[in-house]
Amino acid sequence: MSKEFESKNDGQVKNWLDEPANVKRLIRWFYCLCGLVILADLVFSFGWHKHAAFGEEESLHEVETLPAFYGIYGFIACVGLVYLSKLMRSWNGSNILMRDEDYWEKK
Amino acid sequence: MATLESTYEIGAHPATALLIGGVAAAVMRGRFASIALVLSPLFGLLHVYGLELGGVSTMNLFGYEILGVSVDQQAKVFGYLFHIAALVAGIYSFHVKDPWQVSMALFYAATAVGVAFAGDMLSLFLWWEGLAITSVFQIWGRKTKTAEDSGFRYLFFHVSSGLLLLFGVLLRYHGEGVSALSLDSLTGALEAGDTGASLILLAIGIKAAFPGLHVWLKDGYAEATPTGPVWLCAFTTKCAVCMLARLFPGAEILITVGGVMAMFPIFYAVIENDLRRVLCYSKINQIGFMVVGIGIGTELAIDGAIAHAFTHVLYKGLLFMSMGAVLFRTGEIRGSHLGGLYKTMPWTTGFCIIGAASISAFPLFSGFVSKSIIITETARNGHSLVWLCLLFASAGVFHHAGIKIPFFAFFAHDSGLRPKEAPIHMLLAMGISSFLCVFLGCNPQWLYDLLPNGAAGYHPYDATHVITQLEILLFSALAFTLLNLWGKYPPELPSVNLDADWVYRKMGRGFLHLGAFFWNGLNDLAHALLVAGLTDKVCVFAKGAQVNCAIFVSVIVRGLGYPGFWGSKSEQMMKRRVRLGIYPVGLTVLFVLFLILAFLFVSRQA
Numbered sequence: 001m002s003k004e005f006e007s008k009n010d011g012q013v014k015n016w017l018d019e020p021a022n023v024k025r026l027i028r029w030f031y032c033l034c035g036l037v038i039l040a041d042l043v044f045s046f047g048w049h050k051h052a053a054f055g056e057e058e059s060l061h062e063v064e065t066l067p068a069f070y071g072i073y074g075f076i077a078c079v080g081l082v083y084l085s086k087l088m089r090s091w092n093g094s095n096i097l098m099r100d101e102d103y104w105e106k107k
Numbered sequence: 108m109a110t111l112e113s114t115y116e117i118g119a120h121p122a123t124a125l126l127i128g129g130v131a132a133a134v135m136r137g138r139f140a141s142i143a144l145v146l147s148p149l150f151g152l153l154h155v156y157g158l159e160l161g162g163v164s165t166m167n168l169f170g171y172e173i174l175g176v177s178v179d180q181q182a183k184v185f186g187y188l189f190h191i192a193a194l195v196a197g198i199y200s201f202h203v204k205d206p207w208q209v210s211m212a213l214f215y216a217a218t219a220v221g222v223a224f225a226g227d228m229l230s231l232f233l234w235w236e237g238l239a240i241t242s243v244f245q246i247w248g249r250k251t252k253t254a255e256d257s258g259f260r261y262l263f264f265h266v267s268s269g270l271l272l273l274f275g276v277l278l279r280y281h282g283e284g285v286s287a288l289s290l291d292s293l294t295g296a297l298e299a300g301d302t303g304a305s306l307i308l309l310a311i312g313i314k315a316a317f318p319g320l321h322v323w324l325k326d327g328y329a330e331a332t333p334t335g336p337v338w339l340c341a342f343t344t345k346c347a348v349c350m351l352a353r354l355f356p357g358a359e360i361l362i363t364v365g366g367v368m369a370m371f372p373i374f375y376a377v378i379e380n381d382l383r384r385v386l387c388y389s390k391i392n393q394i395g396f397m398v399v400g401i402g403i404g405t406e407l408a409i410d411g412a413i414a415h416a417f418t419h420v421l422y423k424g425l426l427f428m429s430m431g432a433v434l435f436r437t438g439e440i441r442g443s444h445l446g447g448l449y450k451t452m453p454w455t456t457g458f459c460i461i462g463a464a465s466i467s468a469f470p471l472f473s474g475f476v477s478k479s480i481i482i483t484e485t486a487r488n489g490h491s492l493v494w495l496c497l498l499f500a501s502a503g504v505f506h507h508a509g510i511k512i513p514f515f516a517f518f519a520h521d522s523g524l525r526p527k528e529a530p531i532h533m534l535l536a537m538g539i540s541s542f543l544c545v546f547l548g549c550n551p552q553w554l555y556d557l558l559p560n561g562a563a564g565y566h567p568y569d570a571t572h573v574i575t576q577l578e579i580l581l582f583s584a585l586a587f588t589l590l591n592l593w594g595k596y597p598p599e600l601p602s603v604n605l606d607a608d609w610v611y612r613k614m615g616r617g618f619l620h621l622g623a624f625f626w627n628g629l630n631d632l633a634h635a636l637l638v639a640g641l642t643d644k645v646c647v648f649a650k651g652a653q654v655n656c657a658i659f660v661s662v663i664v665r666g667l668g669y670p671g672f673w674g675s676k677s678e679q680m681m682k683r684r685v686r687l688g689i690y691p692v693g694l695t696v697l698f699v700l701f702l703i704l705a706f707l708f709v710s711r712q713a
Contacts, residue, residue: 015450034585041574041578051571053494054491055487070579074498074578074579074580075582078587081374081502082506097606099604
């Protein structure tokens with residue numbers, strides 16, 4: 001924090017977020033938060049009654065009530081989303097859906 | 108629509124205040140027009156508040172009795188919503204001086220109110236067409252060639268929607284008479300395979316941006332003025348949702364359609380560079396949730412869909428406002444050219460993050476209290492595949508609208524842009540929306556009390572909901588963080604992505620080329636045959652006749668034994684004159700006269 005006021009370049013005040021160490025600190029706090037939520041889920045799953053979205057007779061009932069299911073699903077969904085989207089841009093070096101910005105202006 | 112016990116005739120139409128405001132904004136200039144922009148939604152809001160359930164307004168037109176207004180709880184919710192949206196957008200657009208944009212914006216809001224309160228199919232159709240025509244001025248207001256073209260493409264879709272609606276209504280009217288004009292549920296007719304009902308669904312589907320019919324949204328909104336999408340995002344698609352909830356509650360097909368709508372746009376949103384277009388994709392994704400809710404069709408699910416429409420207008424408007432402020436200040440909206448704006452636009456950044464948290468459905472923000480109803484109802488009714496899709500879509504929407512929008516606009520790499528903070532009226536509008544997002548997120552009962560069935564028996568804030576929702580969101584954010592740190596996240600690239608518009612636009616161009624080939628070819632052929640060919644031949648023929656005639660006469664004269672009658676010099680001159688065609692018509696007539704006399708003479712002799 002102390003560096004914030006010392007380091008000035010070209011008369012511009014550096015913001016708190018410009019310091020890589022602060023960004024790292026922020027990310028570390030974020031990891032802790034993720035861990036905390038998983039912990040809360042585990043406590044709820046084993047300690048208290050965690051009520052299920054699906055009824056007992058539904059096929060997803062077993063999966064959905066697993067501890068940390070939502071976290072794992074969210075993580076996998078987003079990684080899958082990003083990789084699939086990258087494939088939509090280009091695959092094997094050739095463009096699939098991506099075109100130059102002036103694609104529709106060209107005749 | 109439930110039949111109401113007692114009805115009474117209401118005084119003025121609920122859209123009156125907005126219509127008067129629109130006229131005022133059209134005839135006044137400068138600040139006065141802007142004041143009309145803010146005042147008329149306020150009066151309209153009071154008017155809607157005063158309407159009691161069961162009010163109707165009928166009028167006679169060409170011998171038909173049109174039910175112009177029918178007040179029920181659903182109409183009132185949408186009435187409130189449209190007026191609040193118009194108020195916020197009006198404050199946001201306070202600086203706009205273009206009278207077309209300002210007055211048409213108010214008329215646009217008025218038509219949306221008209222749709223929400225419409226009592227039968229005929230009045231619905233009139234307002235529905237009004238929506239199309241008044242909204243396009245928010246795109247044309249940009250006054251560039253691209254915006255103009257885009258506006259015409261937008262109109263093409265929306266006018267088609269109106270015509271399909273009319274076609275469907277007329278087909279049904281032809282089949283079953285006056286009862287076809289009521290706004291009762293058509294789900295039964297649709298599932299029995301009624302063509303009219305299918306056409307009506309298609310017409311609403313265009314406005315609701317069903318997959319494949321959605322391209323007008325991402326095309327038009329991205330080309331609109333900085334203030335345009337704030338208006339556009341509030342009315343058109345919400346009118347469609349309102350009508351779906353009235354006409355097709357519980358239609359099975361909507362569950363599938365909604366699932367697809369919630370899924371496919373998020374892939375596009377991740378690779379889209381134009382940040383307003385990212386918002387368009389996330390808008391389609393959010394409407395997908397509402398469509399699923401309507402498709403499930405239980406009272407709670409429909410309530411969820413309407414509640415989600417309500418909160419969605421607020422937070423999507425907020426996001427479009429923050430992006431509009433960025434565009435207004437920097438003239439740039441491409442993610443690849445933005446970044447680091449939080450340093451000089453801290454308030455806009457903050458409001459954008461509130462909008463992002465709301466659309467991602469963080470607990471205590473408005474998206475959470477409405478979206479979770481739909482997801483819960485999906486699970487409770489056993490649609491497991493759609494439930495997985497919606498969960499995926501929730502993670503995805505956080506990923507692209509919740510993180511990508513604020514991250515690439517305000518943080519990420521420093522673009523070096525140092526714009527001023529947004530003007531005060533824009534900040535005020537964003538502040539009001541932000542307040543409503545947080546307020547409804549923290550006090551969902553205020554929203555639930557407005558709903559047709561009051562979201563009976565639903566409690567968003569229980570421990571399981573909150574924990575599972577936080578878990579899914581935080582781990583999506585974790586995926587974003589890790590992929591970014593490892594350099595695996597797709598960078599923002601200046602590019603356009605092909606969507607279903609490729610089909611329409613290629614087809615359109617193909618049609619244009621085909622038309623040009625056919626009609627221009629026909630023109631060329633006609634030119635070659637008639638102008639160049641036939642006219643020339645007629646000329647040669649006509650001239651040749653004169654020349655030959657002159658030669659014939661001179662030969663006869665010479666043959667009769669008067670070789671020196673004209674003299675060779677005057678004969679030459681005569682031939683030249685004939686060839687140039689400078690003998691007057693009278694001479695030709697004289698020859699013809701001689702010819703006829705000669706003919707008569709000869710025939711007489713015979």
